[in-house]
Amino acid sequence: MDKRQLAQEIIQRYRYEVIQVVTDVLRIPSQNKPPVGEEKAVQEFMATYLARAGLPVELYQPDQVPGMREHPEFWPGRDYTNRPNLSSKLKGKGGGRSLLLTGHCDTVALGENVWTHPPFAAEIHQGKMYALGASDMKGQLAAMLVLYKAIAEQGIPLRGDLAFESVVDEEEGGVNATIAGRLRDGVMDAAILPEATGLDIYPAVRGALILGIYFSGAGTWLDVGKQAQQADAVAQLGIFLSHLDELRQRRRSHPVPPLYQPYPDPVPVQVTKVYGGGWGSEVPIAVPNEVRVEMIAQTLPGEEKEACWQEFNEWLESVMARHREAFPKPPRVEQKLRWMYPSQTEPTHPLVTTLVACASQVLGRQPTIKGAPYSCDLWALHRLFNMPAVVFGPTGGNSHAADEYVELDSLFAFLESLLLFILEWCEVAE
Incomplete structure (x- = not known):
């Protein structure tokens, strides 16, 4: 047989x-x-x-x-x-x-x-x-x-x-x-x-860099942002998300190995979780003092952790530089899972x-x-x-x-x- x-x-x-x-x-x-x-x-x-x-x-x-x-x-x-x-x-x-x-x-x-x-x-x-x-x-x-x-x-x-x-x-x-x-x-x-x-x-x-980004603000109600240096965590999140395509474009500018060329987006950058303030009638109506985002930046064979971190940090710095009034201090960034x-x-x-x-x-x-x-x-x-x-x-x-x-x-x-x-x-x- x-x-x-x-x-x-x-x-x-x-x-x-x-x-x-x-x-x-x-x-x-x-x-x-x-x-x-x-x-x-x-x-x-x-x-x-x-x-x-x-x-x-x-x-x-x-x-x-x-x-x-x-x-x-x-x-x-x-x-x-x-x-x-x-x-x-x-x-x-x-x-x-x-x-x-x-x-x-x-x-x-x-x-x-x-x-x-x-x-x-x-x-x-x-x-x-x-x-x-x-x-x-x-x-x-x-x-x-x-x-x-x-x-x-x-x-x-x-x-x-x-x-x-x-x-x-x-x-x-x-x-x-x-x-x-x-x-x-x-x-x-x-x-x-x-x-x-x-x-x-x-x-x-693919590899993956999985990050948690924590935006902090005053956490007040209708007067948020009226006082000097009073940050709005939700506004920071909006700015972050509005510029995320810039990071995606940076990631796509790198050489793509042949095995990944069939993909329309060979190196996706995705937001996987968003949290802020809680939900429901037991949570007061107020601007949250912290908003959290989890994101994943996928990587390709040949890329190393240090270069990916540097690229992310340079992009985030460039975003904050254009919106200094919204970021009295930078968001906290931590690696959520292993590289x-x-x-x-x-x-x-x-x-x-x-x-x-x-x-x-x-x-x-x-x-x-x-x-x-x-x-x-x-x-x-x-x-x-x-x-x-x-x-x-x-x-x-x-x-x-x-x-x-x-x-x-x-x-x-x-x-x-x-x-x-x-x-x-x-x-x-x-």
Whole structure:
């Protein structure tokens, strides 16, 4: 039997189990609410699933890995009590390349989004499964878990080692757990991260500078601004927002790597949260004494943190210089989350070319190779451990929003492509 036929038959054989396990995993809440998170239950579910099949599996606390807290990229302030990583490895016969299948089991917090499909029901409607984490990325992670188990159960004799990993605390700039995985389990020849990509292949990810800007004012009522040096925080916010396009233009003036040239806006600058004064009848009618803004400036491979900070500060200084009367003192600016590095594996790397060839057989088209329109923990594998890594996953939508979903046909096309790639990359012993 050739590899393509073998991949088709295995995916068909496990189709019902994939749907069931994905459903079960999505029904277990695993929201990340820094500094804590609720990933324990879903990690224990997946560990039990592997253990019952006789596969090796370990749960461990990320910050207890030797060298983790001393690592230069350790981000402090997170509590990993009852937040274990999951690790499993199938030893190969020897002579093949190793592969890490890695994903995160945490989701963003539910927040105030209003869902039309219950966020923990995993409802299927018109070929889509809806749930918090369906596309980012518990849906793919659970499907990949079944695939990993299927390879072991079917007795496929891979030459190279195959590892499965589920990490905690990726959302909200965590990434400590991804670093802990490599410190504990070592570097492998390549890694696949199954974020939703629409079945395209992302060898690169954007970086991110996430800032909190705090505007302060007098916090009075109708007489705000009448006294000398009396600042208005809302007016400051308006000025800030009215000039934000200038920062966007500065960001777009930099050279754009080829993998990001398909995007109309390769380096987005976005306001993600605005807060001031509270809301409702229990809050007095008054101009707030503080207005807060959270913003994200995404970055491209080749950019460094210091240059991005300098560009932001120069822009903000230029805005204040034109509105000195509104800014008796500058707003306070702080880095909200860790600096997320932009990173790239070369498109000519065998990891990319082999995956393209395998996915093309399954999809009947060549997947597009481009940079991811987001940041994720791929950078830690590539930048800190020199591991070639790509993002590859199914079609999904509404990540970080209401009615998040994954398309099921796309999920199975992803699994078949991934299995064919594993057979090629790790090689099958005769």
